[in-house]
Amino acid sequence: MPWATRGLRDGIVTTRYPRRPDDYGPGFRAAIRVLQPGVDPVAATELPGLCPTGAIGAAGGRVAVDRGRCILCGRCVEGRPDVFAFDASPEVAALRRASLVVTAGGADADDDDDGAVERARAELGRRVRVLRRSVHIRHVDAGSDGSDEWEVAALTNPVYDVQRLGIFFTASPRHADLLLVTGCGTRGMYGPLVRTYEAMPDPKVVVAAGADAASGGLVHPTYATLGGAGGAGGAGGAGGAGGVGGAVPVDVWVPGSPASPFSLLHGILLAVGLLPRAGGRKP
Amino acid sequence: MIASPHGVVVVRPDDLAGTVASSVGRGRRFAGLFAFAGAAGATTLRAVLAGGRSLDIVEAVLPRGADTYPALSPSVPAAAWYEREIHDLFGLVAAGQPRLDPLVLPLAGTPEVAGAARPRPGRPDGPRVVDLDTAALPRHVGGEGVFTIPYGPVRSGVFEAVEYVVETVGEHIPHLRVRPYPKHRGAARRFAGMGVADGVLLAERVEGTASVAHATAFCQAVEAIAATEPPPGAQLVRVLHAELERVANHLDTVVRHTEGSGQAVANARMSMHKERVLRLQARLCGHRFARGVVVAGGVAAPPRLPPAEILAALDALQRDVEDDGRLLMQTPSFLDRLRGTGVVPAPTAVDHGALGPVGRASGAGEDVRVSRPYGAYRRLGFEPAEILLDGDALARQVVRLDEISTSLHLARQAVDELSEHPGGPWRTRVAHADGFGVGWVEAPHGELLYLVATEGGRIQQAKARSASFHNLALFGQAFRGDIFTDFVFIEASFGTSMAGVAG
Ligand code: SF4
Numbered sequence: 001m002p003w004a005t006r007g008l009r010d011g012i013v014t015t016r017y018p019r020r021p022d023d024y025g026p027g028f029r030a031a032i033r034v035l036q037p038g039v040d041p042v043a044a045t046e047l048p049g050l051c052p053t054g055a056i057g058a059a060g061g062r063v064a065v066d067r068g069r070c071i072l073c074g075r076c077v078e079g080r081p082d083v084f085a086f087d088a089s090p091e092v093a094a095l096r097r098a099s100l101v102v103t104a105g106g107a108d109a110d111d112d113d114d115g116a117v118e119r120a121r122a123e124l125g126r127r128v129r130v131l132r133r134s135v136h137i138r139h140v141d142a143g144s145d146g147s148d149e150w151e152v153a154a155l156t157n158p159v160y161d162v163q164r165l166g167i168f169f170t171a172s173p174r175h176a177d178l179l180l181v182t183g184c185g186t187r188g189m190y191g192p193l194v195r196t197y198e199a200m201p202d203p204k205v206v207v208a209a210g211a212d213a214a215s216g217g218l219v220h221p222t223y224a225t226l227g228g229a230g231g232a233g234g235a236g237g238a239g240g241a242g243g244v245g246g247a248v249p250v251d252v253w254v255p256g257s258p259a260s261p262f263s264l265l266h267g268i269l270l271a272v273g274l275l276p277r278a279g280g281r282k283p
Numbered sequence: 284m285i286a287s288p289h290g291v292v293v294v295r296p297d298d299l300a301g302t303v304a305s306s307v308g309r310g311r312r313f314a315g316l317f318a319f320a321g322a323a324g325a326t327t328l329r330a331v332l333a334g335g336r337s338l339d340i341v342e343a344v345l346p347r348g349a350d351t352y353p354a355l356s357p358s359v360p361a362a363a364w365y366e367r368e369i370h371d372l373f374g375l376v377a378a379g380q381p382r383l384d385p386l387v388l389p390l391a392g393t394p395e396v397a398g399a400a401r402p403r404p405g406r407p408d409g410p411r412v413v414d415l416d417t418a419a420l421p422r423h424v425g426g427e428g429v430f431t432i433p434y435g436p437v438r439s440g441v442f443e444a445v446e447y448v449v450e451t452v453g454e455h456i457p458h459l460r461v462r463p464y465p466k467h468r469g470a471a472r473r474f475a476g477m478g479v480a481d482g483v484l485l486a487e488r489v490e491g492t493a494s495v496a497h498a499t500a501f502c503q504a505v506e507a508i509a510a511t512e513p514p515p516g517a518q519l520v521r522v523l524h525a526e527l528e529r530v531a532n533h534l535d536t537v538v539r540h541t542e543g544s545g546q547a548v549a550n551a552r553m554s555m556h557k558e559r560v561l562r563l564q565a566r567l568c569g570h571r572f573a574r575g576v577v578v579a580g581g582v583a584a585p586p587r588l589p590p591a592e593i594l595a596a597l598d599a600l601q602r603d604v605e606d607d608g609r610l611l612m613q614t615p616s617f618l619d620r621l622r623g624t625g626v627v628p629a630p631t632a633v634d635h636g637a638l639g640p641v642g643r644a645s646g647a648g649e650d651v652r653v654s655r656p657y658g659a660y661r662r663l664g665f666e667p668a669e670i671l672l673d674g675d676a677l678a679r680q681v682v683r684l685d686e687i688s689t690s691l692h693l694a695r696q697a698v699d700e701l702s703e704h705p706g707g708p709w710r711t712r713v714a715h716a717d718g719f720g721v722g723w724v725e726a727p728h729g730e731l732l733y734l735v736a737t738e739g740g741r742i743q744q745a746k747a748r749s750a751s752f753h754n755l756a757l758f759g760q761a762f763r764g765d766i767f768t769d770f771v772f773i774e775a776s777f778g779t780s781m782a783g784v785a786g
Contacts, residue, residue, distance in 0.1 A: 189465050223410055
């Protein structure tokens with residue numbers, strides 16, 4: 001049995017995240033951070049033009065980046081290193097779509113509705129209490145570029161090994177607690193996606209993985225992508241908010257292009273209430 | 284203006300099929316048929332023919348209102364999928380093609396009544412929204428003992444979306460049909476009107492597991508139009524990332540094979556090696572899929588690691604992957620699952636012009652790094668993978684393991700030579716130029732083509748032809764035995780990127 005001995009060859013390669021931080025991260029693009037609290041009016045008109053997906057806004061003298069739209073191309077960091085920087089922490093998932101819009105200091109632009117995140121967390125907590133022992137994930141590709149699936153599949157490799165956390169992938173929607181959706185949301189996947197969601201028993205949670213799923217990404221809008229909320233199913237026009245949020249009720253949003261395995265894991269743990277309390281250690 | 288090293292022959296639409304057929308008859312390889320929107324509602328059809336060191340284009344212009352052209356597929360069967368795609372996206376009917384079924388976009392209207400009234404979403408001036416009509420997909424009506432079993436598009440596992448339809452008729456061997464349309468994103472249309480810099484970012488996402496290949500092929504088309512070339516150092520950086528990308532893709536197929544055959548330890552180790560490659564990419568450039576590295580005219584930056592550190596990482600990777608690969612190829616329970624499975628007979632592959640490892644396992648599959656070398660491949664020396672004739676999943680596996688070693692060897696050479704260009708330059712200015720250009724690379728899946736037309740400094744239209752698209756037309760033919768037990772291996776051994784097929 002030559003393979004048996006090989007299994008031991010490299011010792012323990014598995015990350016200890018989320019119990020311990022993981023030092024894989026520095027130098028790695030996980031998200032964009034805004035450095036400047038205020039910005040002059042000239043820059044405010046110039047900044048949005050930097051971004052290929054319209055992720056940068058500069059309303060009311062404050063610069064904001066929508067991580068749900070950001071494809072991490074780095075153009076803003078290169079063009080205005082005084083305003084933007086890469087953030088290496090992969091813990092970027094959020095419970096509300098609006099929380100993906102960040103301003104200086106890492107605070108999300110959602111802070112005018114202080115209680116909203118807490119309420120979302122509590123609501124989700126009630127729903128997923130029964131899931132905490134083990135979680136079964138159903139993955140659906142709703143029009144990805146293919147890289148998202150690699151990162152999702154990586155979760156089961158020995159490095160991330162999500163089985164150790166009681167997280168499993170399942171082929172049957174009837175045994176699934178968590179719907180993990182990748183891709184920009186194509187018109188051809190609208191029906192199959194909705195049917196998969198409906199076939200899952202309650203309680204269930206939905207994670208939109210990657211900027212494509214959150215907003216349609218760079219590919220959106222085309223004649224073949226979903227128009228976003230209200231436009232799903234072909235009724236709406238192209239040009240609105242894209243992504244899968246108009247097709248299924250998303251509970252957790254994970255930025256990234258594609259979302260890296262640690263970001264995915266963060267999102268999944270957030271969705272099922274298995275994450276050590278917020279403000280805890282960074283991986 | 285045609286700016287690539289290829290010739291263009293312009294023919295009347297009625298002569299297109301005959302010209303292409305006689306060229307194929309003289310030994311050229313049919314590499315694709317594409318529609319480009321012209322002025323005043325006209326459409327230009329471009330057939331690409333490869334062979335030797337050159338790429339030729341046969342062009343025919345259909346004026347506004349003309350919506351049919353004589354089909355190529357009766358004499359060149361490999362054209363069939365292209366004709367179906369053009370029908371879906373440009374509303375043109377290939378007259379004489381017996382099965383013009385929807386491929387990437389089922390729209391209302393059968394081929395028989397199709398015509399000017401069909402929406403033409405592929406055109407830059409086409410509709411902003413279309414409604415899919417799955418009733419346009421063919422159904423098998425009646426016939427005693429006919430069963431059609433659909434699979435997908437939601438898969439039983441972490442896979443890209445695609446629909447397969449298995450048709451069984453009595454005692455005959457079941458037939459498998461592929462429907463890539465559910466994840467059609469309209470990527471080609473999205474290029475229209477973009478600036479070149481945004482176009483590179485979009486190219487990276489057309490087939491996201493081959494981002495470097497797509498960005499490079501797209502940029503080479505743009506660079507050809509502007510008659511410029513990246514600096515030597517930048518060409519080497521492109522090679523480094525492209526070869527690592529190939530290693531990751533080939534390891535991915537090994538991971539899927541070992542998973543399907545229940546080789547738990549081998550599966551764990553191979554998926555760990557793949558993770559190492561993605562992490563190395565990230566350490567070199569900040570992105571696990573090396574996005575943002577390739578830019579028009581060169582690369583954004585040199586590798587972030589010192590050469591000695593990259594070389595050490597490449598050496599360690601090669602040692603471990605080759606070691607595990609050798610053991611895998613001595614594991615009978617693994618070999619038994621692949622041997623004789625999913626055979627694509629060599630004559631079929633050669634006729635079809637099968638690409639990449641799928642082709643090279645079946646007597647075809649020229650490697651354009653050798654036949655039409657580009658960038659630094661013109662200077663780097665390497666032995667291309669041995670062409671095999673067995674055509675089964677095992678042969679495809681052997682080719683890929685062979686190519687992993689070659690890729691790591693090439694990556695090492697690129698790093699060595701990079702030391703001669705310590706300070707760059709990394710980028711040449713690419714002047715705005717209008718015209719039409721073709722770029723190509725040997726992507727992990729095989730020859731990747733980009734056809735790009737620019738106008739006023741922006742992209743007028745761009746079209747990627749992935750090897751996955753071209754090869755997948757052979758997929759149904761690889762099923763000869765038990766569809767259900769062999770499926771996982773045949774699918775894995777094709778190594779298809781569905782995003783690249785659906786567009
Ligand atoms: S990194 Fe994100 S926010 Fe910055 S320009 Fe690119 S897509 Fe826009």
